[in-house]
Amino acid sequence: MKKLATILGLTAVLAIAATSAFAGAVRISQVYSGGGGTGAATYKQDYVELFNSSGSPVNVGGWVIEYGSATGTWGSAATNYAVIPAGTIIQPCSYWMAGVGTVGTGGAAFPITPDFTVTAGPNMSSSNGKVALFNTLNANTACGSELAGTLEDKIAWGTATCAEGTATAAVSITLGIVRNNGGMTDTNNNSLDCTLVSNPTPRNSASPANTACLATPTVNKTWGSLKSIYR
Incomplete structure (x- = not known):
């Protein structure tokens, strides 16, 4: 009985450690808001x-991409958020892409x-706005009132509130936001971590993995030091 209790206790500790280790591992690496x-x-x-x-697959099924206007709340209506399908896995050092919103007549496929x-x-606004990744729905939620432990990442642009650090400059119908170093850079400051890129090129799950991520044991963020332990 004591052995069983020990095994169960160790299993619980390892589960908690694994959960902590992967917290913050998935981040927003690009945003393009000029379509539609x-x-x-x-x-x-x-x-x-x-x-x-x-360095391990992460299940993001049920996570939510939520948009907010420049001064608005996260996911103010059902049309301002998208729930990622159950069972969606993002592989180590790899990408995943969601096409969101109205498909317009201007621009290319x-x-x-x-x-x-x-x-x-x-x-999303092609000038000023913000988008966040949550691990559970935070519908019509004000900045700073998010459910504890549910906000994974966020990016704001232009005059939008609720940035990590400082928002990036305003975007346009041809300018997208790209996180530096293939998505690796994350110092919790949008304006420093990201660059505005003309005609950005998206990546999906079939795109090549980030070789810098595969070769580097740590990244800029608390997650970096944790990854060196659990990877």
Whole structure:
């Protein structure tokens, strides 16, 4: 009985350690919010790209991509968030892409196929706005009032509130936000961690893994030191 209790206790500790180790591993690596219109946009639809910076697969099924206007709440309506399908796995050091919002007539089709497409929304602003990745739904939630432990990452641009550090500059129908070093850089400051790129190129689960991530045991963030232990 004592041996069984010891085994169960060790299993619980390992489960907690694994959960802690992978907290913050998946982050937003690209945002393009210029689609959905009739103008000379880069793409017909908006997209959000995620990156798994860890050395192990991460199940993001049921996680939620939530949009907020410049001064608005996260996921103010059902059309302002998209729930990632159950069973979605992002492989180590790899990417995943969601095409979100209205498919417009202006711009080109994506050069690759999104891993997930939802046309009901969110339709993100091509000038000022914010988007976050939650591990559970935070509907119509104000910045700072998110459920504890549910916010995985966020990026704000232009005059939007609720950035990590400082928001990036405003974007346009041809400018996207790209996290530096293939998604590796994360110092919790949007303006420093990301670059505005003209006509950005999205990546999906079939894109090559980030070789810098595969070769580097740690990254900028608390997660980096944890990864060196559990990877």
